[in-house]
Every structure is written in structure tokens, then in C-alpha cells.
Amino acid sequence: MSDREVLVIGGGPAGVAAALEMARGGLKVTLCEQGPRLGGAIHRQPDDPSRRVRVPKAQRQRWQALAEALAASPVTVLCRHMFAGVEGSGAVLLEDRASGRIVTRHPAALVLALGGVERATPVPGWQLPGVVTAGGLQMMMKSTGRAPDGDVLLAGSGPLLVAVAAQLTALGKAPVAVLERSTSAVSLRALAGLIRAPAYLWEAAGYLLPLTKAGIRLQRGASVRSIVPAGDRLSVTIVDTIGLEQRLVVDRVALHDGLLPNGNGTTPAPNGPFTVLAGDCREVLGGVAAIADGRLAGLAVLARLGQAAPDLAGAAATLRRERRTQSALNTLFDYSGSDAAHLPDDTVICRCEGRTLGQLRGMLAAGDRVSAREIKLNGRFGMGACQGRFCAEWVAAFVASQRDGQPPQVAEIVGSRWPVKPVPVSAFVDLPPSSPSE
């Protein structure tokens, strides 16, 4: 075994697959996951093993295979270790959340398998307590094995809405309604793509069946126009395809407009180690592709470090197939969100800093073409604790829609600075100058 350590960040399918591939190739691998357990978004494990939500069988088996291989491997697993970024001299910073300290590493290579981030597009009132994301709700259910209290409305676009609706239903808490913005009926092209990927059909079928049984309908072409507080509940104005409005009073609204690669911390650092991205944080292609992509990332590291590497033509083929499927699937959905032209000025865009669309419009109003950096600094979009994870992409798209020519880059708004996520001041205080954690 080589004595050079390689570091994998992210304990989802991509990270685990990458770690396994590199361990098999003879490298000393450490796998870091910020959460208390491995699993990632799709295979999130429950806090209490006796309380788990039901997931499709194929999905469960995929994780089981990975988890067993990992247990039998020499990979060192560090849970509750958050990757905080690569600092100026090139050291990888990890926040050990158990000891509350920052530790530094100097790996020979770094695989970032940070997953995707959920997209939710602004609507008036989405900053209110009680408004969550569908994925966030799903994570909560997978962790606790329980459905949330009160009436839930699911809205936005994407397959995840249906999956979450099914999981709510299975836990005895069917959603009040599921609003899917897209009006497209399943096209032949999409169907053909899906048929080539049996796993998808299986999972979709598994989700749809209990829903139809529970009498829940997917309202196509319907979306949330605004949300206002109604006592301690939320009053939601819904608009359908022909513009008719309807009001619903619920306890929670779960929004979802697709998934994006998690780009925070993935910009190459000047003095950093050789770095490869894997899984959803490189390209959002789903759980099956994440495993294949993780293996390919492991392969790239093996090749770079001069280790013998297996032939992974099969993984590459899987990736291509999943990419076709994913793009077919994407044609069924409409991730555009509310038409920004119709959003009122007081719509909050950046929920960390409470910045509004009116403020963004004001910055763009002058004839002078302000840059992304100015929008960030003066508009404070992307300056909050989330580092723009939740608003930068929307802000960049909005700016692009307001003028022609070169659109601003999301990276200019998000920036590439560490820490990737907020780190306690106290974690730095006893950082011994540049020493390993063990």
C-alpha cells in the first residue's frame, strides 16, 4: 500500500465508490463526511435504525453493497468532519465537529463528492418560517423516520416532489396537494429514454402507486404565487395554467425546483492538491451515475499517482446512459420558477441577508453595467452565511435576463473563499500550526 494519503470528501454514493476504487488500487484512503453517518442525500441513514422510511428496493440494495464493501475495506472513515476548504498554503482544512477543532491535512490527492444542492426559486413569502425545501423535508423524514406535523403542500417542479409525496403518504401524512409547474405530458422521447433505464422506471412506479391509491393527484401547470402568514399557519395563493387563483391554508410549504451541483469549495485552489470532482457536485445525474462517477474519479487519482488502474469502461458507459436518461427526464419538468418579471419588488431573494428583488433591480437600473462583483459587494447577494449557495445562481440568471451580452458567472457571486461553510471561531483558536489531526 502506498503511504500517501488521499482524501475523499462526502460520504454519499460517489464518495464511497471513489474511496473503494482507490483503496482497491492500493492507496491509503480517508473518507470524510460532515454528517453523523454515511449515505449522502439518497441513502441518508436514520438516527434510529428501527425508524426508517421505505425506499425502493433497488436503491436500498445499491447502498447495502457499497456499505458492505466499505466495511471490508481498509478505508478510514471520519464522520462529523466537515471540509472547510483549501487554504492559501494548500492545506486541506477539516472541521472536526466532535472535538470542535480545525485540523489540517496535506493529501496527495483530493476527491470532492459534495453532492448536489436543491434549487428553490423565489416567490413572495418563501422566507417565512414553515416554508422549507422538499429535499430538506425528505432528509428530515429519512433521519427521524417521521412525517412533519401539520398539513403539507408540495410545489415546484421535478421528480423529487413525487418521491417526497410518496414518502409522506407512506408515513401516513399525505400532502394536501402536489403542484407541478410543468405542463408537459410525457413525450415519446422522454419515454424512450426512461425505458433504457429500468431503475428509473422502477423507482417512479414505486412512487406513483401509493400516491394514486391515496387519491393524491399531481396538479400539472399549477404553481405557488405567494405565501402570507395566516395566524400560525400559511396562506398560499396558487395559480393554475389558465391563471385562475385559489387559496390554500397549510402548515408547511415545501418548495423544489430541481438540483444543481454543489459548487461551494470546488473551485481549484492555487496551492492545493490534485483535485477531482465526483458525483452530483460535478454533474447532477442521480444515484446510479454517482457510483459510476465516483469510480471514475478514483481511477483518475490512481492514474495521476502512478498506481495501476483497472479498466472502467463499464462505469463510463453507465455514466453516458444515465446522462441520456437524465436529460430525457429533465424535458418533463420546468425548473424556471416564477416569471421574475411578475415578482413584486419586495420579494426576498437572499434569505440570509434579507435582500430583495427591488434592491437588485435598483442596482441594475442605471445605464452603467455593474459587474457581478459589485452586485455581490453592494447588493450583498451571496454575502450571507450560505455564501450564495441558495441565491447566486438565480441572481446570475436574473442579471443575464435583464441585459444581453456576457452573462455574469455564478462563481463571481459565490466566490471561491474558504471557509466553505461557517466555522466556529473557537475551532481555530487551538489550531496547532500546520500539523495533522492524528
Next chain:
Amino acid sequence: MSAAHFLSRAGWRVTVYDSGVVASGATGSADGAVSVASKKPGPLMTLAVAAVRFYEHLAETGVLVDEFISRSTFMIASQSDELDVLESQSAQLEAAGVPVRLLKGQSLAETVGAAAPSALAAVEVQGEGHAVGYRVVERLRRLGGFTIRRHCRIVGLRQSGGSVSGVVTEQGVEPADAVLLAAGLGSMDFLAGSGLIRPRKGQLIVTDRAGRDTPRFPGPLMSCRYLVSKGSHPAGKLPESRSLGLVVDPLRTGQFLIGGSREDRDDKDTADADTVASLLRDAVALSPSLARLRVIRVFAGVRAATRDGMPIVGRVGGADNVWVATGFEGDGICLGPLMGHLCQQMICGRPADQDISALGADRFGLKLADAA
């Protein structure tokens, strides 16, 4: 941008060229102390006093309304060997007409005791302020009256006879009747002589918003070590290795800005964990309550430091219509608006409101570079 503002008000047609975007240099990566407290005694301290008054004037007349916050700065000595520095700086400030108040015992406990329990003594420097560099620039941009050319680097000056007739951009030559070089570190590309301005990197840390359990900070706390690393005082008995100067600045947003380092390097895109950890250690030693906050951002900027520690503002030799304003090192947010105003007066051929002969380019015999 300040010079552009005042020149446009004086009737000039002004274009600001920036190789990046506005505030992409030191101005966008700075703290915003509009402060005399840390200034080197002498002409710089006198000019800083005038610069603070000028900010007040701009705030009152609406130009920088809401962008300038008046407040006191608190210089803190927390080790016995810092008491000397505290006393001598305080005496210098008093001599320059700055109102100061020495805090000891009861008054110390009441004012900064909660924020900095280990302080031995403090001096409150009154009548100072805070302004965020990029926000000042944004305000001036919005007030308008001049053109901004972003991503438009000046690669040379077109000379004819004893004058400059235009600026050379990557897209071609554009005519100009007068040129002000205010390109920070980049200004020296147009001037003969090397090594006159060195990059001095600084790293800063921003925390999240303080909760209710964080004690009130009366204003920015400046450790007396800051004065040592800044070189405004002879190092005396203090160890020279300290290149970190600690300022804990409570921002308007409820966040804290903690800075900063002074390093002779110019990699402005990187912040390193060793420096950040050292700053945070010092910050927590001064103000233990900071340990409860989280770091949300770290960043670096590069100051333009001149050989003698004084800015360079004035006419450049070798042409009769070129001026320079650079070398503001760690003071350019404070001095910027006043210097922009004084540059306008010089360029218009009027007597300047302040004596800036000590900043003249002639002290280094600065001339336009031949290749410029």
C-alpha cells in the same frame, strides 16, 4: 472615483478606466476605519484629521449620507509593555488636536470591560468614523456624472511634446487633456523608478452576526500591537516578529470584522489558515466572547506601501498634465475622498485646501516612464 466625482462637478468630462471593475483593488478588500488613531504622527496625522472632517462634511451635504458613521476608536493595551505605546500615541493625538480620553479603573471597566475584560488601559479616540470602501465607491458611481470603463486596462500613455495627449487601452488610444494615475499598485507601471511601492498583503476575517449574549462593543478595539506592526511607532521593547495588528471592528450589520496582517507579498486571492488562526487567537484573548461566533468569510487585500510610508499625491515630472495619487497603504479609505478633492483642485490649477507638499511625487523625483 472620488477624484472623478469632484472633477466632474468642476466641469470636466471624466472617464474612469479600471483593468478590473470598480473597487476591485484594495478598496474592495479593506476594513473601513476612517480613523486618526493609528496614524503616524506628523503630516499624515494632520491630513487624517482633515480627512475625517471631510467625510463628515460629505455626509452632511448628502454626498456620503448614510455611508459614514461617526464613532470612537478604542486603543487597548492589554500587556504592560503596550502601555508606553498607548501613552505616546495618545499624547501625539492630543497634540494634533484630536479629542482623546484615557480610560483606567472604573471608566475602563464601564466602557470596554465587557468587550475586553483583560484590558489594562485604553484610550478612547473621539470623533472618528467608519465607511466601507466599496460602498463609498458605489455611492459615487450612483451619483454619476462620469463614465466608467470596466475591464479596460491602461497599457500606456501617448506623449507628445511635454504633454500626454491620450491613454492607450487594449482597444486603442483615447484622447485626454489630463491624466490622474490612481491605479493603486498598478500606478508604478507608468512611472520611472522601481521598488518605490511594495505590495503589503492584509488578511481579514468576517464573523456571523452576534447573538444577544455577546457583550456590547463601544466601537472598534485596536490592540496597541497594531501601531507596532504598522510602523507608526518605533518598535521599542516590543518583539519585532509581530506582523499582525489586531483590530476587532463591530460592523453595522452586527457582524465583526477582525484584522489584519501586514505581509510583504501580493497574493491577494489567498488567505492562509496560520494567519487566520493567529489573528483569531489574539482576538479571543482580547475579547473572549468572540469565541462563540462563527467565521463566515476570510479574505485578503493588498495595500500599496511606499518606501517612506507616506502616500504619493501630486504632479508627475516629464509631462505637464499628469498627476498621481497612490501609495495609501492602510489609510486610503480614510484619505480617499479628501485626496480626490485635493487632486481636483490641483488639476484645476487651484490652491489646495490642505498642504500636501509632504506627499509630492518630487520627493522621489518621480517621472513618467519612457515606455509609458
